[in-house]
Amino acid sequence: MNVLVTGGAGYIGSHAVKMLCDKGYGVVCLDNLVKGHRENVIGGIFYEGGVEDKDLVRDICTRHEIKAAMHFAAYSLVGESVEIPILYYENNVCNTLNLIDALMDMGVKNFIYSSSAGVYGEPMKVPITEDAQCVPTNPYGRTKFYVEGILRDLDKARGLNYVSLRYFNAAGAYPDGTIGEDHDPETHLIPIVLDVALGRRGSVTIFGNDWPTRDGTCIRDYVHVCDLIDAHILALEYLLAGGKSKVFNLGNSKGYTVREVIETVSDVTGKDICVEVGPRRLGDPAILVASSEKIKKELGWMPKWTSLKDIVETAWKWHRIRFER
Numbered sequence: 001m002n003v004l005v006t007g008g009a010g011y012i013g014s015h016a017v018k019m020l021c022d023k024g025y026g027v028v029c030l031d032n033l034v035k036g037h038r039e040n041v042i043g044g045i046f047y048e049g050g051v052e053d054k055d056l057v058r059d060i061c062t063r064h065e066i067k068a069a070m071h072f073a074a075y076s077l078v079g080e081s082v083e084i085p086i087l088y089y090e091n092n093v094c095n096t097l098n099l100i101d102a103l104m105d106m107g108v109k110n111f112i113y114s115s116s117a118g119v120y121g122e123p124m125k126v127p128i129t130e131d132a133q134c135v136p137t138n139p140y141g142r143t144k145f146y147v148e149g150i151l152r153d154l155d156k157a158r159g160l161n162y163v164s165l166r167y168f169n170a171a172g173a174y175p176d177g178t179i180g181e182d183h184d185p186e187t188h189l190i191p192i193v194l195d196v197a198l199g200r201r202g203s204v205t206i207f208g209n210d211w212p213t214r215d216g217t218c219i220r221d222y223v224h225v226c227d228l229i230d231a232h233i234l235a236l237e238y239l240l241a242g243g244k245s246k247v248f249n250l251g252n253s254k255g256y257t258v259r260e261v262i263e264t265v266s267d268v269t270g271k272d273i274c275v276e277v278g279p280r281r282l283g284d285p286a287i288l289v290a291s292s293e294k295i296k297k298e299l300g301w302m303p304k305w306t307s308l309k310d311i312v313e314t315a316w317k318w319h320r321i322r323f324e325r
Contacts, residue, residue: 002026003236004066004108006051006099007073008044009036011181012114012170012225016070018042018179019229028064030057031073040179051099061106068110068236069103071096074143077187078118081140082282092143097150104158110239111151111162112232117221117251117288119145119166126255127221127291130166130247138283148247155245163235163243168221168251168290170228172311173318180318181225190222190312193262194319197271204273206258208280217258219287221251224305224314234299246298251290252306261308268312 003020007013008029013036020027027044030051038046045064049056051073060066074092075081081088100111118141119134136142144166154160171190173180181191195201209216231250238246256264259275266273295301305311 013072014040057102085139248295255289
């Protein structure tokens with residue numbers, strides 16, 4: 001059974017390609033390599049191109065008898081989305097709509113969407129459940145929210161079956177160190193702090209130390225990238241078995257402050273981390289922590305990497321292999 005993975009050369013998508021292949025699925029990866037890295041694609045068949053190219057998507061579906069798609073191809077920098085919102089609406093919304101239209105033209109109606117906790121905005125209650133009010137605070141979150149609305153409409157109008165997975169903070173790397181998190185520019189906290197530990201950066205900046213949290217820094221819920229892909233595969237199996245469209249959170253249901261993450265990285269690496277304090281970033285909520293009880297109950301998802309220390313250790317292994325050569 002063949003699955004199309006868009007954005008499969010990126011951080012999360014590359015883990016999907018590898019883990020789907022390990023499970024015996026036929027995998028076709030489509031990535032324009034604007035953000036991804038070709039060397040991260042381990043297994044499957046690779047096409048270089050954009051998801052907005054309907055003719056290419058249709059050709060892939062025909063050649064490889066695609067039965068389902070996992071969509072990871074999106075821009076995800078909150079700050080950049082605030083500065084250049086049109087870029088995010090074009091890529092994350094318009095291009096996704098073109099992709100889905102081409103897939104449905106070819107009879108592909110099983111769609112797994114990489115959504116985000118950013119759809120919630122500033123939550124009224126923590127941990128956040130799937131029925132919480134969605135009021136995104138930045139264009140990135142709004143693009144994810146708008147696409148979820150499109151998916152609901154297409155479910156009703158054209159029979160699209162989808163699972164939308166609202167990630168909290170993806171982190172870590174494949175345990176053997178073969179693939180990991182490598183963005184340019186890097187904006188995610190754990191790899192930035194690891195870069196400081198490796199001497200590739202001089203310091204890490206904390207964006208605001210006056211948030212209404214236990215130490216004044218933002219709180220986030222970190223979930224291992226392999227646990228995320230386990231959830232995608234469960235969602236795929238659910239849809240292939242005739243499951244109806246659903247939305248699920250993906251997190252560990254435990255929040256860590258920015259300072260706690262930095263301290264954990266310091267403990268794992270044995271390195272002192274130089275810290276600077278900067279102003280708050282536009283669009284950042286103070287606290288994002290998931291309730292993942294729904295997916296645990298309905299799909300049987302059970303994260304294996306529940307300790308922040310263990311998550312950081314996998315990322316540290318990949319960073320050392322990648323950057324100490």
